[in-house]
Amino acid sequence: SKYILEEYHKQYRQLHVVELTQEAKFIPGKKYPLSIGIKTAKHEVVLLTDADCVPASEFWIEKMQAGFTNGKEIVLGYGAYHKKKGLLNKLIRWETFHTALQYLSFAQAGCAYMGVGRNLSYKKSVFFKNKGFSAFNHIASGDDDLFINRVATRKNTGVIIEPQAFTLSEPAKTWTEWKKQKRRHYSTGKYYTPGTKFLLGWYTGTQVAFYLLVIPAMSYSWQIALAVFAARLVIQAVVLFHVTKKLNEKDLFPWFLFFDIWMMLYYIFFSFALFRKPAASWK
DSSP states (O other): OHHHHHHHHHHOTTOOOOOOOSOOTTSOTTHHHHHHHHHHOSSSEEEEOOTTEEESSTTHHHHHHTTOOTTOOEEEOOEEEOOOSSHHHHHHHHHHHHHHHHHHHHHHTTOOOOOOTTSEEEEHHHHHHTTTTGGGTTSSSOTTHHHHHHHOOTTTEEEOOOGGGOEEEOOOSSHHHHHHHHHHHHTTGGGSOHHHHHHHHHHHHHHHHHHHHHHHHHHHOHHHHHHHHHHHHHHHHHHHHHHHHHTTOGGGGGGHHHHHHHHHHHHHHHGGGGGSOOOSOOO
16 A cells, blocks of 8 residues: 555645554554554644545545535445445345435434545544543444544534535455444444434334234234335335435346345344344454
């Protein structure tokens, strides 16, 4: 990476390369390099992405920066995955889309609770005012979701969902790789604020309970059960049609009922990760 960046610097003189000659032994993950980068940055607005991400357009910086209006100090963006063939790719993209639907909608409703490091921007003043990542330096993950969970407010967080402001990254290629990634992500959930855990728990619980209660309800009155199921399906279809279009995931919409049932199983399977001790290291 050092030599690649040095070559880029010859062409782009504004690129400032920082080489770390030592590591922080008791700060796992990328929090230490991130903190040094943020501290070294010359200007107030910091725009973050991951090493395996690319901007969806050359207007990525411009569009994300446009979110800092009316006192906003944090801007949340959408980090999508490249579209590829296969069921695994669709499942990964749906879960990513569904997560974005939650955190972006919550933010627009004044209840921002997380962001993703693939596409996230905030001001240095927010970072240093809240002592950076010090509250959870002992956890390998959390430099994006846990940080936003602690510093976001109703007034200081904005959302940018223009396709030109998206980023794209490579999805996991195997089920094992994806499962390991999701377990690491969910292991930070126990550190969310109580209010966030309640809202997310309520959302997840109602989705799981809905499907678990369908069969008993059918035995009681299949007409009522079918009417409730149909009403929910129609509302979902209307909402998801518009949101998949906005987030450029239209090819997933025809599968939404299958994905919705799959998400119930997904929640049950990964619920155990909430009780796991976060990994001491992150590769």
